[in-house]
Structures are given as C-alpha cells and as structure tokens.
Amino acid sequence: MQFSPLLEQLIETLRCLPGVGPKTAQRMALQLLTRGRENGKRLAHSLIQAMEKIGHCESCRIFSETEFCNICASLHRDPSLLCIVENPIDVTVIEQTSSFKGKYFVLLGHLSPLDGIGPEEIGLPKLRLHFEQGGIQEVILATNPTVEGEATAHYILSLAKQYGIKVTRIARGISIGSALEYSDPNTLMHAFDGRELL
C-alpha cells in the first residue's frame, strides 16, 4: 500500500535534501503531519523566501539578500587582503578563527571541466575585475587541499600574476593535536616542504 497521493508527493520531494533517502523522507513527512504542521508551514515559508530572495553579494559572491554582504559592506575590513575560498561555509570557518581581517571572494565551487565548470562558473571574470580595479596587495588562496582545489588555486595564481599581485597559499601540513603516525604521506610531504626556520 502506498500513502495518500499528497503524502507520497511530500515524501518524494523531501528527497531533494542531501542525505535524505526514502526511509528518512517517510519519517520526516509523517512526523511533520503528526505533530509539526505549524513547523512544516514555517519551513515552506522560509524555503520560498530563501529560494526567491537570496542572491549573491555583488562583490564576493557569497549568498546574500542584500547587494553587498556584511563583510563586504564593513568599513573595518582590510580591502588590500583578498582570501579566496570555494564555499560559503569556508568563510564561516575562517571567521571563527577571528584571525583574518581582510575580505573574501567565494568561488562557489572549483574548476571541474568534466562537469562543465569552467572559469565563468566560478566567477573568475568578476575576480579579474577586482584585480583590475587595483588596491589588492595580497591574494590568499584558501581553496581545499584536493586535486580540484589545487588546480583552481593554480589557475587563479596565474591570473593574479598578470596583474603583479602577490599570491600566497595557506599552509598545508599536519593538523594541530593530531599524531604523525596518522598523517598521510602527501600531507607529511607538504609539511616537510613547508618547514619553518626557528
């Protein structure tokens, strides 16, 4: 037996959420109907608002419903330092350290030609505009330490070089609190290459 058509439809559409399979979707739908109808309506309302009103910051491309995000609009951030990250969540993680006072540029992905994601898709024309406008003294590449992240970093490096801008890459090495024996060879290699003089 199937559930009623509207319930089946709700279960089916809940599966668009990442990590939600048929069983989880069923449990979510039944729980919302049983004791969360108000929450369900509130969720629907936020979804519509978010999907329709959230765009991208004109300057850094992060999700924002205003023309410029808080960080880009702030007068307390140093516009001569530009940190480039792949995802909006990376900005949150870096902000938690409270150690970076510059601005960000969010690629919303990484170069992946096989998936049809080229320079346009990750906003590099806009990044080039930032470079052209001048005022940036250092570009900090904070893409993920994966093959795609490194390739993307490399591409941006050559772009920035055309404008004579200094480019740095965040250090790759062993994590604080971890044990050497659990580090992978690639990370260890980077840790040796990037050793500091004491």
Next chain:
Amino acid sequence: MQFSPLLEQLIETLRCLPGVGPKTAQRMALQLLTRGRENGKRLAHSLIQAMEKIGHCESCRIFSETEFCNICASLHRDPSLLCIVENPIDVTVIEQTSSFKGKYFVLLGHLSPLDGIGPEEIGLPKLRLHFEQGGIQEVILATNPTVEGEATAHYILSLAKQYGIKVTRIARGISIGSALEYSDPNTLMHAFDGRELL
C-alpha cells in the same frame, strides 16, 4: 560570522525535521541555494499542500486527503477483521506482507499519561463507535511490543470485551532468520509462552 538573515532563518527552520542538527541543516540550505532552487520551491509547495490538505480518514484515522482512505473505501477488504496499529507506517509494513485482508484502525500514538496522551488522543471514542456499530468479529492488536504498546493493547482489550468482540494479539517471539543466542530474555519468554503444538 553568521550567514545572511534569510539563510540563517532557513537553517533554523530546517531543524524542525527529525534527525537534522545544525550542521546538516547548514549543508541542506547551502546545497538547495547552490544547485537546487527549483527543488526547494517544489518542496515548499508540497509542504504547504500536505500540511493544509492532508487530514485523517474518517474511518481508520490514517493520513488521507480524502474522506476515506483507499483501504477503508475498498470493497475487497473484510470489514469483520479490524487490525489496530500505532502508526501509519505500520499499515504500510503489514500491507507489504499481503497476508491481511481486513481493515485497520490507526491510533497515531500510544497511551502515555505522563505526556498527556490519553484515550481521547489515540482515537478510542471513534474506535468505540466502530465496536458499537457491530459487524466486527475479531480485533487484532498489532501495537508495538513495548511497555506503552502493551498497555495500550490491554486497554483496548478491555474496551472490546465490553462489546463481546473476540480479541487477538499478534504473536511475540523470535524473528525469522535470527539466532536464539541474540534474542533477549523477554522475547524468549514470550516465544516459550506462545509455543505451538505441532
């Protein structure tokens, strides 16, 4: 740093879904915004439809947007057999066995006085009406084999007795394909009590 207000609101409301914590909600919201806006709107639409239009079957209380659910409306089901379950999902599970041809009554919970869930909340006045109308020859109690499920079954047993209706409880024993050594003492005790004469 926080995300933009609408994004924060979406993350917060996504947490009303069971099993969704702050990290998962963040990932869901960002993924919907990045490459699932149409899905997000469809989900919002289904949610509103489901929350507003899905009610309960007039006869068995299962979720349904029509007055009577498919099973209650069917002429091929035996109305003299009434199986009582706690949750809508239980109906689906029993239907998968294709072995039960009677009708259902869905409690949508179990008796739990401490949570304020009494006979009214699990639809027992409506169940009593079914008993009064006559025509039921056997009530099969298929509530969960938990303390609350057993207590609820016991309560319904005494209710049905008042109308002289035959009441059975689905067998509790060892699961097919399991090993005796992994059965808990309580289940084994029930398996011995309910042993069949061969």
